Amino acid sequence: MQIPSPARDQRHDELRGLCGGAVFLPGDPGYDDARIPWNLLVDAHPAAVVYPAFAEEVSEVLRAAARLGLRVAPQGTGHGALSLDSDLRDAVLLRTSAMTELTIDRERRSAWVGAGVRWGDVIRRAGAVGLAGLHMSSRDVGVVGSSLGGGISWYSRRLGLQSGTVTEVEVVLADGTVVRATDDEHADLLWAARGGGGGFGVVTGMAFDLFEVETVYAGMLVWDIDHAEVALRTWARWATDAPEEVTSIARLFNVPDVPEVPEVLRGRQVVVIGIVVMSDGARGATLIEPLRAIDPQMDTMDVVPAASVATLHLEPDDPSPAYANSVLLDELSDEAIDVILRTAGPASGSRLTTTEIRQLGGAIGRPSSRPGALDRVGGRFLLLGLGLDPDPSLWPAQRADSLKLLAALRPWAHRSVYLPMAEDEVDVERGWAPSSWERLRAIRAAADPNGLFVLPHEPARTSASRASGARE
Numbered sequence: 001m002q003i004p005s006p007a008r009d010q011r012h013d014e015l016r017g018l019c020g021g022a023v024f025l026p027g028d029p030g031y032d033d034a035r036i037p038w039n040l041l042v043d044a045h046p047a048a049v050v051y052p053a054f055a056e057e058v059s060e061v062l063r064a065a066a067r068l069g070l071r072v073a074p075q076g077t078g079h080g081a082l083s084l085d086s087d088l089r090d091a092v093l094l095r096t097s098a099m100t101e102l103t104i105d106r107e108r109r110s111a112w113v114g115a116g117v118r119w120g121d122v123i124r125r126a127g128a129v130g131l132a133g134l135h136m137s138s139r140d141v142g143v144v145g146s147s148l149g150g151g152i153s154w155y156s157r158r159l160g161l162q163s164g165t166v167t168e169v170e171v172v173l174a175d176g177t178v179v180r181a182t183d184d185e186h187a188d189l190l191w192a193a194r195g196g197g198g199g200f201g202v203v204t205g206m207a208f209d210l211f212e213v214e215t216v217y218a219g220m221l222v223w224d225i226d227h228a229e230v231a232l233r234t235w236a237r238w239a240t241d242a243p244e245e246v247t248s249i250a251r252l253f254n255v256p257d258v259p260e261v262p263e264v265l266r267g268r269q270v271v272v273i274g275i276v277v278m279s280d281g282a283r284g285a286t287l288i289e290p291l292r293a294i295d296p297q298m299d300t301m302d303v304v305p306a307a308s309v310a311t312l313h314l315e316p317d318d319p320s321p322a323y324a325n326s327v328l329l330d331e332l333s334d335e336a337i338d339v340i341l342r343t344a345g346p347a348s349g350s351r352l353t354t355t356e357i358r359q360l361g362g363a364i365g366r367p368s369s370r371p372g373a374l375d376r377v378g379g380r381f382l383l384l385g386l387g388l389d390p391d392p393s394l395w396p397a398q399r400a401d402s403l404k405l406l407a408a409l410r411p412w413a414h415r416s417v418y419l420p421m422a423e424d425e426v427d428v429e430r431g432w433a434p435s436s437w438e439r440l441r442a443i444r445a446a447a448d449p450n451g452l453f454v455l456p457h458e459p460a461r462t463s464a465s466r467a468s469g470a471r472e
């Protein structure tokens, strides 16, 4: 819709005055840098990009947006931007990166983070005092965004989802009211923040538990791609029965020729099994014997500081074009592995950067001790088809190959989906248990009655479904 120019000028003036001037409007020199998220597949053009530094500035943004008939899309890093509507022309993109407060309480084993804090900062600061958080496989992912989605960590099979560690949140509701939610006050909002994916307000900060984890037995086992069959079959049997102190991720990996990966792997096609064992070296070595018995060509397993796990998965910190979509699997039978190899294995012609299988189960599949919208993730494995190629001409093909892989595994699929790793069109209701979905919708409707917030996975409008992998 074309806005008449006096109204447009008034709108610009009002937006320009927000956040002490930390605002970028279309045409401003910094607008392009401000609007581009971590995920470079997304090319949204919001009405404004704003950088509030504290909760009261968030309130001002929400009130101004409502007055001007705009919606609001909160965003931390943009790692989840592909799930978001790519047409943000009638929305304010509210970037939280200026809210960087980080406090570690060694005695209480807890942290408070502002909405702009990334996992890398928590890992470093908590690690320095012998503590660890349930961080994601990339240290660059936002703490608040990943906690809102659930958060499956290298430590989750023993300690549960990150969302289950959240003890308090500060939220700005759609009408601009700032509230602190705990188990005693505004308990519904805290419940929704534990895995409800947002949509009830802008979270400006949160408190969560840390754990005494100083060292782990961790590393990678690597084989050339022609060992894919034996490595995957052996790993699947081993992972199905492994104790909860073990977490592992198996990947068929077309390793990019980039500095983030060890030189010895660059440009190769390999099978990589990343493993973290929350134990000492002797027990760790005993536990992984069945995998060592199939002679990995590279073996980096050792006792390491827990903080080093942050880079074990070799993910890019820099903004990247990432298409990621997944399916939860109830089991990983020999037949399922045959299908994976036929669809994405070395002879399949698949153009995916990685075909990744994450081991779930243990505490991930049990209700967490703190109630939340997502208090567990079902299925024993999560299969992810990931495209990360810098060449835009490959993006549609990578999306197609990922969708083909997930469709082929449907006979083994769990009934639910893990939304933070399902970045294409998806039946959002399957992200939660039916009763949790109903309660979450009611909480969102009460906190945001006029639909101010742009939600991830709004039907048929996400970036992936609109662009089919191509930038607009």
Ligand SMILES: Cc1cc2nc3c(=O)[nH]c(=O)nc-3n(C[C@H](O)[C@H](O)[C@H](O)COP(=O)(O)OP(=O)(O)OC[C@H]3O[C@@H](n4cnc5c(N)ncnc54)[C@H](O)[C@@H]3O)c2cc1C
Pocket: 074, 075, 076, 077, 078, 079, 080, 081, 084, 096, 115, 135, 136, 137, 138, 140, 141, 142, 143, 144, 145, 146, 148, 149, 150, 151, 152, 153, 197, 198, 199, 201, 202, 203, 204, 315, 316, 322, 420, 421, 454, 455, 456
């Ligand atoms: C490289 C990579 C590695 C990953 N590894 C893991 C992993 O190991 N385990 C796992 O479980 N997931 C993982 N993920 C998925 C990740 O947890 C989600 O993409 C998560 O949403 C990212 O949060 P973010 O704040 O960084 O991203 P953003 O795109 O900034 O945020 C995602 C969504 O969260 C909501 N949101 C963010 N901040 C706020 C706020 N302050 N207030 C209200 N709503 C907000 C918004 O709806 C936003 O669209 C990974 C993703 C990538 C790209």
